[in-house]
Amino acid sequence: MSSPTSLTAPLDPAPTDVALAAQVGTGLAPGVVAAIVAAAIIVILLVVLGIGLYLRRSRQVSLAEEEEEERRPTKGTYKAGGGFDFTAGTGGSTLTPPRRGPAPLPPEEPPAEPAERPEAGGPQGTAPPGAAEAPPAPATDSAPTTDAAPPDLSPPTTPTAPGRADGDGTTGPGVLEEPEVAGPQATAPPAAAEAPPAPTVEPEAPVEPEAPVEPEAPVEPEAPVEPEAPVEPEAPAAEPEAPAAEPEAPTLEPEAPTAEPEAPAEAPPGPTTESTTETIAPSTGTPVPPAAPTEEIAPAEGRLERLRGRLGRSRSTLGQGLLGLLGAGDLDEDSWEEVEDTLLMADLGSSTTQEIVAKLRERIASRGVRTPEQARELLREVLVESLGPDMERSVRALAHDGRPAVVLIAGVNGTGKTTTTGKLARVLVAGGYVVLLGAADTFRAAAAEQLATWGERAGAETVRGKEGADPASVAFDAVRRGTESGVDAVLLDTAGRLHTKTGLMDELGKVKRVVERQADVDEVLLVLDATTGQNGLTQARVFREVVDVTGVVLTKLDGTAKGGIVFQVQRELGVPVKLVGLGEGPDDLAPFEPEAFVDALLR
Ligand SMILES: Nc1nc2c(ncn2[C@@H]2O[C@H](COP(=O)(O)OP(=O)(O)OP(=O)(O)O)[C@@H](O)[C@H]2O)c(=O)[nH]1
Numbered sequence: 001m002s003s004p005t006s007l008t009a010p011l012d013p014a015p016t017d018v019a020l021a022a023q024v025g026t027g028l029a030p031g032v033v034a035a036i037v038a039a040a041i042i043v044i045l046l047v048v049l050g051i052g053l054y055l056r057r058s059r060q061v062s063l064a065e066e067e068e069e070e071r072r073p074t075k076g077t078y079k080a081g082g083g084f085d086f087t088a089g090t091g092g093s094t095l096t097p098p099r100r101g102p103a104p105l106p107p108e109e110p111p112a113e114p115a116e117r118p119e120a121g122g123p124q125g126t127a128p129p130g131a132a133e134a135p136p137a138p139a140t141d142s143a144p145t146t147d148a149a150p151p152d153l154s155p156p157t158t159p160t161a162p163g164r165a166d167g168d169g170t171t172g173p174g175v176l177e178e179p180e181v182a183g184p185q186a187t188a189p190p191a192a193a194e195a196p197p198a199p200t201v202e203p204e205a206p207v208e209p210e211a212p213v214e215p216e217a218p219v220e221p222e223a224p225v226e227p228e229a230p231v232e233p234e235a236p237a238a239e240p241e242a243p244a245a246e247p248e249a250p251t252l253e254p255e256a257p258t259a260e261p262e263a264p265a266e267a268p269p270g271p272t273t274e275s276t277t278e279t280i281a282p283s284t285g286t287p288v289p290p291a292a293p294t295e296e297i298a299p300a301e302g303r304l305e306r307l308r309g310r311l312g313r314s315r316s317t318l319g320q321g322l323l324g325l326l327g328a329g330d331l332d333e334d335s336w337e338e339v340e341d342t343l344l345m346a347d348l349g350s351s352t353t354q355e356i357v358a359k360l361r362e363r364i365a366s367r368g369v370r371t372p373e374q375a376r377e378l379l380r381e382v383l384v385e386s387l388g389p390d391m392e393r394s395v396r397a398l399a400h401d402g403r404p405a406v407v408l409i410a411g412v413n414g415t416g417k418t419t420t421t422g423k424l425a426r427v428l429v430a431g432g433y434v435v436l437l438g439a440a441d442t443f444r445a446a447a448a449e450q451l452a453t454w455g456e457r458a459g460a461e462t463v464r465g466k467e468g469a470d471p472a473s474v475a476f477d478a479v480r481r482g483t484e485s486g487v488d489a490v491l492l493d494t495a496g497r498l499h500t501k502t503g504l505m506d507e508l509g510k511v512k513r514v515v516e517r518q519a520d521v522d523e524v525l526l527v528l529d530a531t532t533g534q535n536g537l538t539q540a541r542v543f544r545e546v547v548d549v550t551g552v553v554l555t556k557l558d559g560t561a562k563g564g565i566v567f568q569v570q571r572e573l574g575v576p577v578k579l580v581g582l583g584e585g586p587d588d589l590a591p592f593e594p595e596a597f598v599d600a601l602l603r
Contacts, residue, residue, distance in 0.1 A: 083591065084395065085393060085591060086395050086397045087394040087398060310588070311582070311597075313560060313561040314563025315602075318342065318346035318561070318601055319600075319602045319603070321346075322342055322602075323372070323376060323379070323602065325342065326375040327375060331364070336361065343357070345562075346562055347533045347565040347568060349537075349564075349571070349572070352567045356382055356383065359382045359385070360378065360379065363378055363382070376602060379602065380598050380599070383601070387566065387597065387598065391576035392576065393578045393591065393592060393593075395407070395424075395525075396522040397489040397491075397522070399488045403519055404479075404483060404487045405522040405523065406479055406490050406515060406522050407489060407490070407491045407492065407521075407522060407524075407525060408492045408512060408521050408525070408547065409421045409491060409494060409553075410524060410526055411539070411553075412539050414496060415528055416529060416553075417441070418493050419555070420525070422455070422457075425454060426458040426586055426589075427587075429458045429459050429460060433487075433488040434485075435460040435491060436482040436485065436490045437451055437454070437455045437460050437461070437462040437478070437493065438475050438477070438478025438482075438490055438491065439452065439463065439464035439478075439493055440474045440475040442474060443495040443496070443497055445466075448462075448464040452464060454586075461487075463477055463481050463482075471507060471511050472510045472513075472514040475515050476518070479515050483518070505543070508546055508547055509546045509547060512524070524549050524551070525549075526543050526544070526547075527553045528555070528569065529555055529556050530554045530559075530560050530566075531559055531560040531562065536569070537573075540575075541573070549573065549575050551577070551579070552569055552570075552573065553589075554577050554580050554581065555580070558581075563597075566580075576592075579591060580592050
């Protein structure tokens, strides 16, 4: 047995270091030792407590003090500093230099040219009577070259009441509606003359079932006779129908879009397609200079300032909502759930929402965010990142390789295609470029009328066909016309629905194919209505399948609180939003810029 002192002392588990020290040699009084021990314990507790508090605080963000100031709503701040970014098409190099460079803006006055004389140019010349009158108007209206065309699409829905055709015929920018119908189908009589081949009765093609139904159509002379539509057997071919988007007209008939106007493609193969469009005497190609704009066009650069505030609804729900949550104090699980809900309600979609929330949580924790300013910056950073700031957003609308850029504008009815086409034309014209519009939306007369009006106002020539004409043919004519005239860009407005039961996608695919026989389509802009949320996304997927969308135009962002759709569209489609519509006004189109957009939402 060893001495208890010598053994127990060092082995005693109770004594602290201090006590031991005391015992070992300091010889301090027990009272002092106890005090020191107590002090040590307190220190340790304080340290532990401090660490705990630190850890807790690091998970919470309290922005209360500065929050009020931060949340104070400000006016809109959307400003796309750089203006529109246009580049040359893809056909050749992607180099920029526009062939014609920003010219000295719109010609003051119509370069006195017999604006529109369908001097019965080329082969199909068939100078229609109408042409004689030499439409005084701007280059738009062209005399109805009537048709020898087979297009079965014709069973023109009553020429009158072009306004809307069921559904949301969507009113145009107000300008349209002047059913100066007269033009094409109404005055059709001469048509008969043109179409000598008409009578020939091609047996095949049992003809569209509904075709006959439309008896009234007194106008259409050939209508009854032409069993046309040689129904190309392969017609139904590959083309994915994609009825999806289409509200009605779901069925996609194999009845092939009126025998591929392929024909026209190669050279002006006489009557066929050409005739369908009452365009301008194409073959002769006498360039008809565009008329001068009939109204002032706001310059692209500075005008975006005016659009501030148009994102008000999205800002108050998404931007202010997020800032409010982040600045409300502790960010616990419930708070994050609310952040998620806010993002979802703004239409960011679940995957984008998850990604954004995850990034926010991680960065807020790792960077020790403390103030509202820091939170806002972090939020901005994450949101901008999610919008792919590096995506190429220039619109390929400038001439290249000695020919115009071809821009196809697609989308379902009512999304704002025609309006966007008109707005885009204005921006280009204001930049000194020469533009030609192609009214390939032949579903309703008002659509072409509407586009022509946009053209007149902007000083751009418009090529159009009669209602019910083959859209592909009109598009083809427009591109040829634009090439012959040496314009910088040909903007093709397409239909959002059709007369026939042919699938919209089939038709669109056909338009693109036919156009590509003479020129590359440099840009395919898909117009989506931001207010339709998920529905728009569904449409987008379908379109992408068929026409290789190169850019998205998100319209009506001014009328929705769901600006978050921008994030989702890009993520889902992998296609950049290039332009945004922020109002019905002629100059309410802006280039999309991630930073400016997010800033507008957060301030
Ligand atoms: N508020 C708002 N309205 C818009 C915007 N863009 C277009 N619109 C309106 O949306 C409606 C439909 O526009 P259209 O250009 O006729 O649409 P569309 O896609 O050509 O329609 P269809 O010819 O039927 O296929 C019109 O009343 C336009 O003024 C926008 O950015 N904001």
